[in-house]
Amino acid sequence: MKLYGYFRSSASYRVRIALNLKGLDYEQVAVHLVKNGGEQFAPAYRALNPDALVPVLQDEYEGHAVTLTQSMAMIEYLDEVYPQPALLPSSAIERAHVRALALSIACEIHPVNNLRILRYLTGTLQVSDDQKNAWYRHWCDEGLKVLEQKLATDARTGRFCFGDEPGMADCFLVPQIANAQRFNCDLSGMPVLMRIHQACLEHPAFIKAAPANQPDAE
Amino acid sequence: MKLYGYFRSSASYRVRIALNLKGLDYEQVAVHLVKNGGEQFAPAYRALNPDALVPVLQDEYEGHAVTLTQSMAMIEYLDEVYPQPALLPSSAIERAHVRALALSIACEIHPVNNLRILRYLTGTLQVSDDQKNAWYRHWCDEGLKVLEQKLATDARTGRFCFGDEPGMADCFLVPQIANAQRFNCDLSGMPVLMRIHQACLEHPAFIKAAPANQPDAE
Incomplete structure (x- = not known):
């Protein structure tokens, strides 16, 4: 799994916590939001996420490469695909x-x-x-x-x-x-x-x- | 089911669409966001939702009265409790x-x-x-x-x-x-x-x- 993020970004931080709570291994790719005019605006990053926002999460799921945006959608995904420990209650x-x-x-x-x-x-x-x-x-x-x-x-x-x-x-x-x-x-x-x-x-x-x-x- | 909302509120409109797609019956309670200094700030409404935001959705679920806030949480709830037709894909x-x-x-x-x-x-x-x-x-x-x-x-x-x-x-x-x-x-x-x-x-x-x-x- 690969997480494109920025150390200080709230949304990246949320997903790091969720990944860690699940005990999942992930590689981090730093996207500096201030340096170089904002690396989130670079064409290569925009190709991953046209929003030019961090984070982006990449995973493999049933043989398919998945690229996810929006931290809450990522956390819901993680909870569905890697259910233990659950991040949402059962009812x-x-x-x-x-x-x-x-x-x-x-x-x-x-x-x-x-x-x-x-x-x-x-x-x-x-x-x-x-x-x-x-x-x-x-x-x-x-x-x-x-x-x-x-x-x-x-x-x-x-x-x-x-x-x-x-x-x-x-x-x-x-x-x-x-x-x-x-x-x-x-x-x-x-x-x-x-x-x-x-x-x-x-x-x-x-x-x-x-x-x-x-x-x-x- | 009871939906507290305002005709022009985006978040209320989202939940009305979801309820209608599910074919669910609901009573609407109008909370005027402009008149009377904003009815969302009235103590009785704040007791339902301290955020003073619309909408609020009330339902009965397995014999319990439920009061929900946040339109996306409501739509996820509706999709879980009234699964047909599904508003989210299966994978x-x-x-x-x-x-x-x-x-x-x-x-x-x-x-x-x-x-x-x-x-x-x-x-x-x-x-x-x-x-x-x-x-x-x-x-x-x-x-x-x-x-x-x-x-x-x-x-x-x-x-x-x-x-x-x-x-x-x-x-x-x-x-x-x-x-x-x-x-x-x-x-x-x-x-x-x-x-x-x-x-x-x-x-x-x-x-x-x-x-x-x-x-x-x-």
Whole structure:
């Protein structure tokens, strides 16, 4: 298996965690999002993923070469093809709950704070760095506060986002918290998120997936 | 089944299409996103969904009341619990492909152009209406151009996004095109998207789900 990614990309980080939780071997190919004008825009990479986004996952499945985009689609694929340990619960209700937690990060927080969005704000819209950072913190804070409330009031929350084993929602939570910390978001009012985050950081799959532990880390 | 939504909300529209494709009966509860200061912010609605976003889907499953958030989690749930007709293909590779198409709309296009984002731009950041509209069209154009390219070059594309029956990706495509048209995006360079969009518009499940055909339409 081959993962094209960038050490600091949230979406790459999510997939690394999932691969590690499954105990799968994978080769990493670094796609530097800043150097060389952004290696994600190179024609060879665009041929893999016209979106010019990381990550891309390549696998062989029943004799076919597979090239996958979109981190959540990859994690669903991994959970279907390499079912143990499961990253989603076994009941449809619980799966919907865990997917909704992951999607609340993937759709409500992360896209708004992506590199290309921040560049459009400071470039095309000429907002100041302070305004850009306030934008980042605003959406991060709004989204994480709600996630905190959901997890704090749900009996299914355990040592991890769902029960006592790490799963899909944790794959999304940890990279988002890493980003929030990089932008100095105030996480003091989020004890449940931070407790789960800490539990994840002590888990070997998450340690191995951390940005600082990647071959392309700076 | 009960769907809390808003006639013009993309995410509500996606779930209406999925429910109609499955032939399921549902009661609609209108949550007006603009009137009364935004009915999604009312405490009773926030108790259903702390995100203050539409839609919310309520169902009964094996004797349990279920309240679901996040449109994609709902559609996955519907496909698991009411499997016919299937909205996702049967093979893991093809499922990953269809999910990635849906996610490229749900994560790369829609969140950036959401009502609350546009309000932050014109409110907090004081950008002009022209700049706001240019922002909208920029992200819509970037995202849809790539989707056009993916669908145009993939042998799996048929009358619909995947093959000749409507499925999950079409549930995401049609509301996004409706939004793009409302913001006067230039869709002339997207013949495959527009051909699929047209095929959907002729399908009874999509006709019944259209914003103009909802009880709360204005």
